């Protein structure tokens with residue numbers, strides 16, 4: 001089975017910004033329609049996100065690690081997914097955010113208060129947000145007045161986050177934001193050990209010069225993304241995890257899993273195929289002068 005990958009609309013920046021909230025309005029008003037049942041990707045790795053943005057849970061044997069907390073108005077859905085997967089949200093010890101945008105850390109504050117988990121995020125993105133909070137794009141979200149979910153622990157390139165049986169290697173992956181992080185870690189079903197890779201931000205927003213100028217961001221993020229893609233090609237990944245379900249066809253793969261009984265998430269070619277498709281898209285944006 002061959003999967004294609006999807007990186008959002010390909011049009012000038014102002015059209016993207018103008019269309020952003022209208023395209024999500026129904027989700028903002030009726031989030032429950034976008035819930036999906038949680039599912040086991042492999043062994044101790046679970047999908048607990050919704051149809052719009054991913055969240056992944058690892059059972060480390062000594063507490064849970066949650067990658068990304070979705071939008072701010074979907075906390076109840078995340079809690080229900082975690083319980084539906086057979087876990088107790090109170091066992092979350094670590095929440096790790098992929099980058100400093102509202103749609104990935106949105107429920108982080110509420111979950112931290114509820115569970116006492118420590119929140120981790122990229123030091124680079126945190127410093128950029130401290131300088132200028134507008135960079136979190138809260139105004140584009142369903143809860144524009146919510147505070148930013150400031151991390152308890154800053155993650156820098158090369159750091160390892162360890163809990164129970166899990167050791168997460170954190171790799172700076174600038175491009176979507178200057179501080180986007182990718183995460184690499186082993187997962188296991190008790191017999192096989194496989195390597196999972198979570199690319200923490202592949203949307204083309206940071207590639208737009210107009211966006212970077214508007215939010216006073218580095219103007220070379222497009223070239224930084226090129227270098228990131230090249231660097232990440234060197235990592236071996238058996239299970240490629242997406243940031244938004246559409247990017248790596250999470251929902252289609254889940255449907256295929258249920259239909260066929262096969263597990264399309266276990267695919268050692270997917271990481272490189274995804275990076276190749278991403279670089280083609282990035283080059284296209286560069287050629288168009290966006």
Ligand SMILES: [Zn+2]
Nearest residue numbers: 099101201203
């Ligand atoms: Zn983002």
